[in-house]
Amino acid sequence: xxxxxxxxxxxxxxTNIAVSLDIPESKYxxxxxxxxxxxxxxxxxxxxxHVYKPTIYPQGSFRLGTMVKPVHDGDEYDVDLVCHLEINxxxxxxxxxxxxxxxxxxxxxxxxxILKEGKRCWTLDYANEFHxxxxxxxxxxERLNDCILITDKKLIEWQKSxxxxxxxxxxxxxxxxxxxxxxxxxxxxxxxxxxxPDYRVRTPLQRSIQILKRHRDVYFNGKNNKPISIxxxxxxAHAYQNEADLFQALSNIINGMVDLKNIKDQYGKYYIPNPxxxxxxxxEKWNEDSNLPKSFVSWLSQLKADIEIAIEQGDLSELKEVFxxxxxxxxxxxxxxxLESAKTTSKSYPKIIFSSKPDKPWAC
Amino acid sequence: xxxKKTKGEIITEHFKGLNxxxxxxxxxxxxxxxFIVSGNLSFTCSxxxxxxxxxxDIEILIPQNYPQNPxxxxxxxxxxxxxxxxxxxxxxxxxxxxxxxxxxxTFSQQRNLLWFVREQVVRFFFSHxxxxxxxxxxxxxxxxxxxxxxxxxxxxxxxxxxxxxxxLLFILCDHSNNEHALCPCLSGQKLKKCHLRIFKKIRKLQxxxxxRKEYQIIIGYLEREGGEW
Numbered sequence: 001x002x003x004x005x006x007x008x009x010x011x012x013x014x015t016n017i018a019v020s021l022d023i024p025e026s027k028y029x030x031x032x033x034x035x036x037x038x039x040x041x042x043x044x045x046x047x048x049x050h051v052y053k054p055t056i057y058p059q060g061s062f063r064l065g066t067m068v069k070p071v072h073d074g075d076e077y078d079v080d081l082v083c084h085l086e087i088n089x090x091x092x093x094x095x096x097x098x099x100x101x102x103x104x105x106x107x108x109x110x111x112x113x114i115l116k117e118g119k120r121c122w123t124l125d126y127a128n129e130f131h132x133x134x135x136x137x138x139x140x141x142e143r144l145n146d147c148i149l150i151t152d153k154k155l156i157e158w159q160k161s162x163x164x165x166x167x168x169x170x171x172x173x174x175x176x177x178x179x180x181x182x183x184x185x186x187x188x189x190x191x192x193x194x195x196x197p198d199y200r201v202r203t204p205l206q207r208s209i210q211i212l213k214r215h216r217d218v219y220f221n222g223k224n225n226k227p228i229s230i231x232x233x234x235x236x237a238h239a240y241q242n243e244a245d246l247f248q249a250l251s252n253i254i255n256g257m258v259d260l261k262n263i264k265d266q267y268g269k270y271y272i273p274n275p276x277x278x279x280x281x282x283x284e285k286w287n288e289d290s291n292l293p294k295s296f297v298s299w300l301s302q303l304k305a306d307i308e309i310a311i312e313q314g315d316l317s318e319l320k321e322v323f324x325x326x327x328x329x330x331x332x333x334x335x336x337x338x339l340e341s342a343k344t345t346s347k348s349y350p351k352i353i354f355s356s357k358p359d360k361p362w363a364c
Numbered sequence: 365x366x367x368k369k370t371k372g373e374i375i376t377e378h379f380k381g382l383n384x385x386x387x388x389x390x391x392x393x394x395x396x397x398x399f400i401v402s403g404n405l406s407f408t409c410s411x412x413x414x415x416x417x418x419x420x421d422i423e424i425l426i427p428q429n430y431p432q433n434p435x436x437x438x439x440x441x442x443x444x445x446x447x448x449x450x451x452x453x454x455x456x457x458x459x460x461x462x463x464x465x466x467x468x469x470t471f472s473q474q475r476n477l478l479w480f481v482r483e484q485v486v487r488f489f490f491s492h493x494x495x496x497x498x499x500x501x502x503x504x505x506x507x508x509x510x511x512x513x514x515x516x517x518x519x520x521x522x523x524x525x526x527x528x529x530x531x532l533l534f535i536l537c538d539h540s541n542n543e544h545a546l547c548p549c550l551s552g553q554k555l556k557k558c559h560l561r562i563f564k565k566i567r568k569l570q571x572x573x574x575x576r577k578e579y580q581i582i583i584g585y586l587e588r589e590g591g592e593w
Contacts, residue, residue: 347388347404347406347419348387348406349406349407349408349417349418349419350385350386350406350407350408351407351408351409352407352408352409352482352486352490353409354409354482354483354486354487355483356470356473356483356484357470358487358491358502358503359461359462359463359466359467359469359470359484359487359503360462360463360466360503360504360505360506360516361451361460361461361462361488361491361501361505361506362451362460362461362462362463362466362505362506362507362508362512362513362516363448363449363451363452363453363460363506363508363509363512
C-alpha cells in the first residue's frame with residue numbers, strides 16, 4: 001500500500017521526467033518552421049509539384065504530443081511528416097510519386113546534402129536536431145475525411161492511412177481532461193482558452209505514453225523486438241478513462257494493456273486496428289513473429305513491477321535509486337537535481353492568521 | 365482501557381502538528397533528555413493592510429511540566445539585539461512573549477506546540493518585524509519589568525488605580541477568600557459578583573505563590589520609587 005504523500009511524490013517526479021522527455025518548445029517551433037519551409041519549396045511556382053498543391057503536415061508522436069527524447073544524447077528527434085499531393089491514384093504509380101518528391105527536394109542544394117532515401121519515404125537529416133521523414137501521400141477519394149493513400153515498402157500496393165483522423169480520435173480519448181487543463185492553464189496566466197496552443201497542454205494520457213515509451217526505449221536498448229509506438233499509443237488511449245491523476249492513469253493503462261486476450265480477434269489473431277481504419281492492423285507482424293507479442297508482454301510486466309516498487313518508496317533518494325536504471329541515469333539525475341534545488345530555494349512562508357487576543361510583549 | 369501517553373509521545377505528537385505548518389523546524393533531545401525544537405520559523409502576516417514576510421532562527425525549550433506550562437523560546441540567529449527594548453531578557457536571552465500570566469493564559473486555550481508557536485511566538489516575531497519596518501508595535505507593548513506588570517494587572521482587572529489593583533492582586537496571594545466581602549474595586553458589589561469571576565479563571569493558571577512573588581516585586585518597586593500607593 002502507499003500513502004497519499006507517496007503518490008504525490010511519485011506523480012511529481014514522474015511528471016518531471018515526462019517533461020524532460022518532451023521536445024523543448026524552441027526545438028518544437030524550429031521543427032515547424034523547418035517543415036513549413038520544406039512545404040514552401042515543394043509548392044514554389046517553379047516546382048513541378050506546384051500543380052498538385054503540395055502540403056506538408058506532421059503525423060505520429062509529433063502531432064500527438066507524445067514525443068520522447070532519444071535515449072542517446074545527441075541523437076536526433078524523429079519528426080514524421082506527410083507530403084500530400086492532390087493526384088488521383090489512377091494517374092500515378094507509387095514509384096513515380098516517391099520519385100517526384102525526391103527530385104524536387106534534390107533541386108535544393110541544402111536539402112540535397114542531407115537527403116537520404118528510405119524504402120517509401122525521404123529523410124532530411126538535420127545533424128544533432130531532427131530526422132524529418134517525409135512520406136509522400138495522395139488523397140483517398142473513396143473515403144475522404146482526410147484519408148490518404150501511401151505506398152507500401154515494396155512500392156507495389158497503395159496502403160490506406162489517416163494520420164489526421166487518428167489524431168482526432170486520440171484527442172477525443174482525452175477530451176474532458178484536456179479541456180479542463182487548458183481552462184485552468186488559461187486562467188492561471190489570465191489568457192483566453194483560444195489563445196493557448198494545444199501543445200502547451202499535456203494530459204496524463206500523453207504523459208503516460210511518454211513514460212511507457214521511455215521505459216521501452218531503455219528496456220529494449222540494443223535488443224530486438226521493441227514494440228512499435230503506434231501500438232503502445234493506441235492501446236494506452238483505449239485504456240485511458242480521463243483520469244486526472246498520473247499514477248492512476250498509468251496504472252489503469254498498464255493493467256488495461258497487460259491482458260493480451262483483449263487484443264485478439266475471433267480467429268485468435270492479434271488485432272489492434274487503427275480506430276479510424278479498421279482494415280489496418282497495427283499488430284499485423286505479431287501474427288508472423290511470436291517473439292513480438294512475447295517481448296511486449298515481458299516488457300509490460302517489468303514496467304508494472306517497476307511502477308509498483310516505485311510507488312512505495314518513502315523519500316526522494318529512494319525513488320531516484322528505483323528510477324535511474326529504468327528511465328536512464330542521466331535524465332533521472334537531472335530531474336532530481338532540479339527537484340532538490342527547488343526544494344531548497346522555494347522556502348515557504350505560511351500565511352498566519354491569529355485567532356487569539358494578542359499578548360503585549362514585556363520584559364522581565 | 366487506554367494507556368497513558370508518555371511525555372515523549374505527547375511532545376512528538378504535538379511536534380507533528382507544529383511541523384505540518386512550520387516545515388523548517390526539527391525536534392531534538394539534548395543531553396539532559398530535555399526536548400528542544402529548533403530551526404527556522406517563517407511566516408507571512410498582515411495587520412492594518414501591511415504585510416510582513418519574515419523568518420527567524422529559534423530554539424524552543426520544552427519545560428519538564430509541559431504541557432502544563434508553556435515552552436520557553438530563544439532567538440538564536442542574532443537578528444534581534446538582545447536588549448529589553450526588544451522584549452528579550454538579556455540574562456538568558458529568552459523572549460518575553462508577554463506578562464507571565466498572559467502567556468500562560470493564552471497557552472491554556474490550547475496546550476500544544478502548534479498553537480503556542482502560531483499564536484504566541486509568531487505573534488511576537490511579527491510584532492518585532494512590524495515595529496522594525498513600520499515604527500509602531502501592532503498590538504502595543506508593556507513597559508519593562510515592574511512597570512509592565514502593573515500595566516498588565518491593571519488592564520486585566522480593568523482598574524486605573526494602582527492601589528486598587530494591588531488590593532485585588534493581594535487576594536490572589538492566598539488560596540481562598542471571602543466571597544461575600546465587598547470587592548476592593550469599590551464597585552459596591554460583593555466579590556463573588558465582581559472580580560471573583562476573573563480570579564477563578566486565573567487561579568487555575570498559577571499558584572498563590574506565583575501571585576505573591578509578583579505582588580512582592582511590584583511592592584518593592586513602588587517602595588524604591590517612593591510613589592504614592
